[in-house]
Amino acid sequence: MSVIRVDSSEKAGFDKAIEELREYFSGISKSKGRPATYNLLTYGCQLNESDSEKLAGMLQSMGLQKIEGSGELAPADVVVMNTCSVRENADKHLFGNLGVFKSFCSKGETSIIAVCGCMMKVPENVEKIKRSYPYVNLVFDPQQLHRFPLLLRDAVSMHKRSVSICGEDYIAEDSYFPIERERKFRALVPIMYGCNNFCTYCIVPYARGRERSRDLSEIVEELNRLADQGYKEVMLLGQNVNSYKGANGERFPAVLEAAAKIKGFNRIRFMSSHPKDISTEIVDMVAENPNIETHLHLPLQSGSDRILKLMNRPYNREDYLKTAHYFREKVPNGAISTDIIVGFPGETEEDFLGTLEVVKECAFDSAFTFQYSKRPGTKAASMEDQIPHDVVTDRFGRLLDLQNDLAYKSNLAKVGKTEEILIEGQSSTAPDILTGRTMSNHLVNFTIPDALKDPGKTSDDYEGMLCDVKFTNARPYSVDGEMVRLK
Ligand code: SAM
Ligand code: SF4
Numbered sequence: 001m002s003v004i005r006v007d008s009s010e011k012a013g014f015d016k017a018i019e020e021l022r023e024y025f026s027g028i029s030k031s032k033g034r035p036a037t038y039n040l041l042t043y044g045c046q047l048n049e050s051d052s053e054k055l056a057g058m059l060q061s062m063g064l065q066k067i068e069g070s071g072e073l074a075p076a077d078v079v080v081m082n083t084c085s086v087r088e089n090a091d092k093h094l095f096g097n098l099g100v101f102k103s104f105c106s107k108g109e110t111s112i113i114a115v116c117g118c119m120m121k122v123p124e125n126v127e128k129i130k131r132s133y134p135y136v137n138l139v140f141d142p143q144q145l146h147r148f149p150l151l152l153r154d155a156v157s158m159h160k161r162s163v164s165i166c167g168e169d170y171i172a173e174d175s176y177f178p179i180e181r182e183r184k185f186r187a188l189v190p191i192m193y194g195c196n197n198f199c200t201y202c203i204v205p206y207a208r209g210r211e212r213s214r215d216l217s218e219i220v221e222e223l224n225r226l227a228d229q230g231y232k233e234v235m236l237l238g239q240n241v242n243s244y245k246g247a248n249g250e251r252f253p254a255v256l257e258a259a260a261k262i263k264g265f266n267r268i269r270f271m272s273s274h275p276k277d278i279s280t281e282i283v284d285m286v287a288e289n290p291n292i293e294t295h296l297h298l299p300l301q302s303g304s305d306r307i308l309k310l311m312n313r314p315y316n317r318e319d320y321l322k323t324a325h326y327f328r329e330k331v332p333n334g335a336i337s338t339d340i341i342v343g344f345p346g347e348t349e350e351d352f353l354g355t356l357e358v359v360k361e362c363a364f365d366s367a368f369t370f371q372y373s374k375r376p377g378t379k380a381a382s383m384e385d386q387i388p389h390d391v392v393t394d395r396f397g398r399l400l401d402l403q404n405d406l407a408y409k410s411n412l413a414k415v416g417k418t419e420e421i422l423i424e425g426q427s428s429t430a431p432d433i434l435t436g437r438t439m440s441n442h443l444v445n446f447t448i449p450d451a452l453k454d455p456g457k458t459s460d461d462y463e464g465m466l467c468d469v470k471f472t473n474a475r476p477y478s479v480d481g482e483m484v485r486l487k
Contacts, residue, residue, distance in 0.1 A: 003212040006146050006172035014176070017149035021062040024156055028077060028111070029063070038064040039076035041097070044084025046237050046271070047208075048117060050188040051145055052082050055116075057178035058148055073100045075109035083117035085203045088373045090119055098133050105135045114138040114152065116145075118207035124376065126165060140164045143209055146172040169194060169209035173218045185422065185464025187231045191219055191255055192238035192245075197274070199301075200312045200379035201344060201372060204239055211239075216246040220258045227264035232464055233422060234265050240274035242282060253281050260289040266466060267422060267439065271297040272339070275315045278323050287330040294334035295365075295441040296327055301341050303358030304351035311344060311380070317358055324362040335365035335410065335440040342399055343372040343392030345383035352395050359402055365410040365442070366477075367403045371396050404476050411474035414442060418470045418484060421446070426459035434462055434483075436469075444469055446481040 104110040427433035473480040
């Protein structure tokens with residue numbers, strides 16, 4: 001399938017649709033005697049979060065104000081649900097939530113509901129919305145993010161439901177969109193979209209289309225702009241970020257190198273890296289550039305070569321271990337995290353023990369662990385030898401026990417050290433505790449001693465600042481500490 005690059009010739013129509021919607025929502029604001037509002041609910045991975053920053057930018061350009069508590073089940077004039085089809089039970093979640101929004105529509109508190117994201121690429125979900133959720137006004141898939149204002153304008157002006165699912169793989173540069181970034185210190189920068197790998201369990205290639213990469217010059221321009229605006233952290237994103245292929249044959253190290261050269265970024269993060277495209281060059285760059293995060297997210301999925309083959313993952317356990325050892329040797333204070341699936345069809349106890357062995361040998365600092373679940377339309381969904389639920393939960397529990405122990409040890413190894421933290425804000429559990437991350441992506445909760453406290457600052461004022469923290473205590477998923485210097 002060919003990739004269609006959205007160029008500036010379409011921008012006039014995009015801007016016009018936003019302008020028309022501005023007028024429309026201004027009318028609603030006048031009639032309600034308050035600003036028209038939106039609620040944006042985002043599920044799933046950082047690529048969805050990045051899409052939502054663009055949706056938020058477009059909604060605000062239309063004159064809508066974000067409600068207090070956006071992302072929760074609360075009424076607003078316009079509700080947008082950006083769905084994910086990777087997480088388990090995503091469909092139950094979506095349809096349950098749509099039920100709640102129905103009551104807001106009946107009370108006149110919500111007038112427009114739009115549903116987008118990966119779940120809209122699954123025909124059963126779209127059919128179900130068409131059949132049973134008449135109050136949903138607009139449905140579109142992730143490939144058409146750049147058409148959101150046009151689709152919304154048409155749905156509003158024609159007073160009828162619009163369902164737009166396309167078969168094309170579009171790519172629009174970030175400069176096409178107004179972007180409302182969620183965090184004032186961190187910029188999410190997708191550099192490639194889609195996936196060609198068709199791992200047999202995964203819905204992403206169907207939901208997100210074929211692999212396509214942004215232009216390197218556009219990425220570098222955006223990064224320079226972000227550095228000028230004062231962003232300290234940039235997160236380069238892609239389903240497989242290291243599979244980046246620029247129009248002139250540039251590969252991922254060229255993007256990483258360009259980002260590392262830009263003055264102002266304190267942290268350059270990148271994820272996820274596919275093991276098939278990881279190179280010693282990338283690891284060497286992590287080791288040599290002080291502003292590239294000392295953290296590698298490298299999804300293993302399984303430690304059994306037989307299962308990796310069934311999963312259509314084109315690497316083996318030895319390749320993976322070689323990369324992990326190389327990283328540990330070159331980046332001694334760094335961290336490796338991973339994704340693991342337990343209970344893939346045909347997984348034997350021996351295969352599973354192979355996974356536990358690799359987990360132990362890599363001593364992952366953290367891991368996202370998943371119980372295999374069927375995704376309709378994928379090859380694995382129709383494989384024989386699906387693993388019984390009780391076996392999956394037993395294996396999953398054993399993997400979690402091991403991984404929790406490793407994560408705790410990784411945190412324990414920090415105790416007594418002092419490292420630089422990028423402050424993310426106030427901890428969700430205690431108002432006098434701040435939270436942030438080390439260069440290796442370890443989560444840290446810390447206090448400010450009285451001598452360093454600035455009575456004129458609230459916790460929010462610290463967001464995006466850098467400080468040194470001495471680590472005092474380890475927990476299973478985080479480290480405690482005390483600030484020793486604010487930078
Ligand atoms: N592209 C990345 C890679 O290949 O390493 C992973 C992206 S995927 C969106 C995120 C994770 O979801 C995968 O690494 C996998 O562990 C998990 N996942 C995907 N499909 C799954 C399924 N059917 N059952 C359980 N976990 C799944
Ligand atoms: Fe899914 Fe595999 Fe593509 Fe990752 S590489 S997004 S797991 S198909």
